[in-house]
Amino acid sequence: xxxxxxxxxxxxxxxxxxxxxxxxxxxxxxxxxxxxxxxxxxxxxxxxxxxxxxxxxxxxxxxxxxxxxxxxxxxxxxxxxxxxxxxxxxxxxxxxxxxxxxxxxxxxxxxxxxxxxxxxxxxxxxxxxxxxxxxxxxxxxxxxxxxxxxxxxxxxxxxxxxxxxxxxxxxxxxxxxxxxxxxxxxxxxxxxxxxxxxxxxxxxxxxxxxxxxxxxxxxxxxxxxxxxxxxxxxxxxxxxxxxxxxxxxxxxxxxxxxxxxxxxxxxxxxxxxxxxxxxxxxxxxxxxxxxxxxxxxxxxxxxxxxxxxxxxxxxxxxxxxxxxxxxxxxxxxxxxxxxxxxxxxxxxxxxxxxxxxxxxxxxxxxxxxxxxxxxxxxxxxxxxxxxxxxxxxxxxxxxxxxxxxxxxxxxxxxxxxxxxxxxxxxxxxxxxxxxxxxxxxxxxxxxxxxxxxxxxxxxxxxxxxxxxxxxxxxxxxxxxxxxxxxxxxxxxxxxxxxxxxxxxxxxxxxxxxxxxxxxxxxxxxxxxxxxxxxxxxxxxxxxxxxxxxxxxxxxxxxxxxxxxxxxxxxxxxxxxxxxxxxxxxxxxxxxxxxxxxxxxxxxxxxxxxxxxxxxxxxxxxxxxxxxxxxxxxxxxxxxxxx
Amino acid sequence: xxxxxxxxxxxxxxxxxxxxxxxxxxxxxxxxxxxxxxxxxxxxxxxxxxxxxxxxxxxxxxxxxxxxxxxxxxxxxxxxxxxxxxxxxxxxxxxxxxxxxxxxxxxxxxxxxxxxxxxxxxxxxxxxxxxxxxxxxxxxxxxxxxxxxxxxxxxxxxxxxxxxxxxxxxxxxxxxxxxxxxxxxxxxxxxxxxxxxxxxxxxxxxxxxxxxxxxxxxxxxxxxxxxxxxxxxxxxxxxxxxxxxxxxxxxxx
Numbered sequence: 001x002x003x004x005x006x007x008x009x010x011x012x013x014x015x016x017x018x019x020x021x022x023x024x025x026x027x028x029x030x031x032x033x034x035x036x037x038x039x040x041x042x043x044x045x046x047x048x049x050x051x052x053x054x055x056x057x058x059x060x061x062x063x064x065x066x067x068x069x070x071x072x073x074x075x076x077x078x079x080x081x082x083x084x085x086x087x088x089x090x091x092x093x094x095x096x097x098x099x100x101x102x103x104x105x106x107x108x109x110x111x112x113x114x115x116x117x118x119x120x121x122x123x124x125x126x127x128x129x130x131x132x133x134x135x136x137x138x139x140x141x142x143x144x145x146x147x148x149x150x151x152x153x154x155x156x157x158x159x160x161x162x163x164x165x166x167x168x169x170x171x172x173x174x175x176x177x178x179x180x181x182x183x184x185x186x187x188x189x190x191x192x193x194x195x196x197x198x199x200x201x202x203x204x205x206x207x208x209x210x211x212x213x214x215x216x217x218x219x220x221x222x223x224x225x226x227x228x229x230x231x232x233x234x235x236x237x238x239x240x241x242x243x244x245x246x247x248x249x250x251x252x253x254x255x256x257x258x259x260x261x262x263x264x265x266x267x268x269x270x271x272x273x274x275x276x277x278x279x280x281x282x283x284x285x286x287x288x289x290x291x292x293x294x295x296x297x298x299x300x301x302x303x304x305x306x307x308x309x310x311x312x313x314x315x316x317x318x319x320x321x322x323x324x325x326x327x328x329x330x331x332x333x334x335x336x337x338x339x340x341x342x343x344x345x346x347x348x349x350x351x352x353x354x355x356x357x358x359x360x361x362x363x364x365x366x367x368x369x370x371x372x373x374x375x376x377x378x379x380x381x382x383x384x385x386x387x388x389x390x391x392x393x394x395x396x397x398x399x400x401x402x403x404x405x406x407x408x409x410x411x412x413x414x415x416x417x418x419x420x421x422x423x424x425x426x427x428x429x430x431x432x433x434x435x436x437x438x439x440x441x442x443x444x445x446x447x448x449x450x451x452x453x454x455x456x457x458x459x460x461x462x463x464x465x466x467x468x469x470x471x472x473x474x475x476x477x478x479x480x481x482x483x484x485x486x487x488x489x490x491x492x493x494x495x496x497x498x499x500x501x502x503x504x505x506x507x508x509x510x511x512x513x514x515x516x517x518x519x520x521x522x523x524x525x526x527x528x529x530x531x532x533x534x535x536x537x538x539x540x541x542x543x544x545x546x547x548x549x550x551x552x553x554x555x556x557x558x559x560x561x562x563x564x565x566x567x568x569x570x571x572x573x574x575x576x577x578x579x580x581x582x583x584x585x586x587x588x589x590x591x592x593x594x595x596x597x598x599x600x601x602x603x604x605x606x607x608x609x610x611x612x613x614x615x616x617x618x619x620x621x622x623x624x625x626x627x628x629x630x631x632x633x634x635x636x637x638x639x640x641x642x
Numbered sequence: 643x644x645x646x647x648x649x650x651x652x653x654x655x656x657x658x659x660x661x662x663x664x665x666x667x668x669x670x671x672x673x674x675x676x677x678x679x680x681x682x683x684x685x686x687x688x689x690x691x692x693x694x695x696x697x698x699x700x701x702x703x704x705x706x707x708x709x710x711x712x713x714x715x716x717x718x719x720x721x722x723x724x725x726x727x728x729x730x731x732x733x734x735x736x737x738x739x740x741x742x743x744x745x746x747x748x749x750x751x752x753x754x755x756x757x758x759x760x761x762x763x764x765x766x767x768x769x770x771x772x773x774x775x776x777x778x779x780x781x782x783x784x785x786x787x788x789x790x791x792x793x794x795x796x797x798x799x800x801x802x803x804x805x806x807x808x809x810x811x812x813x814x815x816x817x818x819x820x821x822x823x824x825x826x827x828x829x830x831x832x833x834x835x836x837x838x839x840x841x842x843x844x845x846x847x848x849x850x851x852x853x854x855x856x857x858x859x860x861x862x863x864x865x866x867x868x869x870x871x872x873x874x875x876x877x878x879x880x881x882x883x884x885x886x887x888x889x890x891x892x893x894x895x
Contacts, residue, residue, distance in 0.1 A: 055776040133779035137796040144786030176771035183767040243699040554753040
């Protein structure tokens with residue numbers, strides 16, 4: 001590992017509250033008649049991608065939108081349940097832009113870039129306005145005004161929601177705005193197409209290579225700029241709450257072409273998921289954090305207590321979050337709640353058939369508020385739980401356990417959301433920028449939409465304006481034909497291994513290595529173990545994977561193989577990052593660095609920086625770039641939710 | 643538990659398809675229906691046979707990707723449940739289960755159980771939106787929406803666009819999907835300016851692709867989100883009204 005120069009995020013000068021407005025004034029503009037002369041490629045159709053493509057189209061840019069889904073509306077943003085934060089202060093409970101900013105920096109364990117987070121908090125209020133104007137059916141009061149709920153890591157109610165389907169409704173809003181631009185001819189859709197390479201020429205991103213998933217055609221798209229909105233890498237752990245197809249290939253391919261990958265070790269383990277039931281488990285299902293508003297989390301106090309929950313009396317229960325964190329109680333941030341649950345299960349107080357969960361109990365809320373209110377608030381979630389487990393959460397407490405959920409790390413971007421590669425922008429979960437080492441609930445939707453609706457459309461002009469008059473690089477340029485050849489060769493190589501093990505087998509093995517050694521608790525020893533095992537597994541993959549069928553038709557094993565091949569490379573970087581970060585912060589918990597009562601212990605002297613890795617031709621030896629984090633507004637302190 | 647699967651196999655859009663029978667004798671009742679296919683596929687690969695292609699993604703019943711006709715019913719026997727959330731505990735040990743792709747001319751088969759549902763996107767592009775370019779919105783609380791109205795809009799907006807309604811319909815009609823999309827917007831105050839134009843444009847686009855509704859109600863029974871066919875009645879009402887309103891609101895064209 002070698003270190004390089006400090007990174008410049010190009011944060012504008014001036015007071016934090018004025019930076020964004022001043023910057024919007026300072027960036028170059030492209031006049032309306034000239035916008036149509038620019039082509040922008042957007043990869044991914046989730047909240048960030050769809051909102052960016054729709055807004056760029058409205059502004060008059062030509063947009064090419066690529067998604068591997070059969071329709072843009074299926075992107076995994078759709079599965080977000082609980083809500084979206086905004087500093088509206090509609091509750092009159094003391095909320096403000098500054099408080100949302102403060103909560104987010106603190107919640108991220110002081111590892112986020114202040115200026116970005118402040119901008120996010122400012123824009124949050126515009127997002128709600130925008131979404132309501134589009135017809136997003138947010139929950140309402142009887143008087144017709146918008147309703148709010150509370151979420152972890154905050155003591156105000158600032159979360160807007162649409163039942164337990166907030167992500168779905170926000171995505172449909174963005175998708176509908178996108179559909180309007182498709183009909184207007186401003187956005188061209190490329191569905192069931194997967195980006196497999198970033199194309200560079202003269203040091204700039206000039207296009208991508210895609211594979212048509214239906215007929216296997218490999219072809220190029222050329223543009224003035226490339227926008228990646230391709231989501232997070234949680235599926236590197238195999239079992240996660242991510243959709244089955246979510247992957248890191250687009251980001252990883254960009255990384256291999258020079259884009260820096262920042263803070264990959266910041267992975268969020270979500271506290272409220274349904275525990276795994278058997279070896280066939282293909283994914284884990286999240287139960288929205290909003291359930292912690294009314295549900296109480298507990299385990300039996302007695303070790304090895306196997307009685308059903310109903311027989312365990314009140315005084316024999318340990319409401320461990322309320323006991324350890326009286327101020328925030330069941331609403332502590334996700335990383336804190338997850339680790340607390342792990343501690344109870346590791347100590348042998350776990351519940352359920354394989355003792356791998358803790359109770360989330362609605363009995364008190366049902367008694368206080370009644371069945372109807374609980375059903376109205378959480379009906380679809382409780383129904384989903386019943387479907388999956390066969391247990392009725394209105395009768396017996398739910399069982400929950402933490403699971404991999406969100407990636408705070410991602411491609412490094414500057415204040416304009418441009419990576420270190422000129423012309424390559426990265427939005428939403430795919431970038432690293434706003435959540436530090438831990439994301440607060442209901443903030444992912446906020447960031448995806450802020451990036452897509454408001455930030456990128458304002459900042460991309462700065463890059464495009466000087467390019468006026470230049471045509472996109474033609475796709476018969478060697479830059480494109482070489483990249484196409486690389487992709488074709490990679491596909492051919494995967495198909496020709498003809499080994500004995502399936503792609504899923506390798507994916508599961510990789511997931512086990514990462515979860516056991518680089519999951520909720522990490523140590524030097526476990527990380528070094530993972531670093532020995534991952535390259536060996538990767539070699540075995542390329543010698544022994546078995547992919548049937550051909551490259552010239554719909555071949556889901558082949559699609560998965562390409563993604564798992566990239567995960568096998570990315571996983572190693574994740575572990576290296578975790579090993580180098582000799583501190584605990586947010587989702588990254590190194591057992592060597594904890595306080596006496598088991599809380600994460602940061603080292604601000606040495607590690608208050610963004611670790612951004614450069615691929616330098618050797619997976620075992622990436623180069624580290626550092627962006628020093630400055631905290632002018634928020635006072636660095638050990639987080640306390642007591 | 644043991645299940646026998648009779649699965650539709652078709653190598654490509656223009657290939658001839660046929661059923662293939664497979665036994666899985668060590669299935670777990672806690673498995674989801676898609677996990678059963680994961681297990682089957684692992685075995686097929688081990689035997690050197692191509693795995694069954696099927697669309698799936700979130701496996702939480704919200705993305706709308708999964709699309710299996712199970713024993714002749716879209717998403718199988720469980721009411722209000724998408725295939726990904728159907729568990730084997732709902733079947734008897736030794737069950738014989740027939741699995742096909744959605745059957746509708748406007749959803750052509752791509753391979754095995756995967757179909758092309760892009761006709762739904764065309765319906766949305768025809769008018770399934772509220773024109774509100776980014777940045778033009780007023781403060782959110784300036785638009786009052788009665789809770790009942792918002793709840794009804796949400797009931798419609800819960801549609802996941804899976805296509806079960808079309809697959810269930812003897813006419814392959816898409817009325818339930820289209821009505822849900824139209825009424826989500828038509829019920830809200832924000833949706834009023836484009837209401838009549840939206841209704842006509844979306845219904846006309848739907849008619850280009852799909853069959854006609856003859857009030858069987860199969861769609862409602864198959865819908866994994868239990869969307870009510872009342873929305874179809876509201877859509878029909880709006881469509882008729884639009885024929886008159888359009889003349890007065892000719893400026894909308």
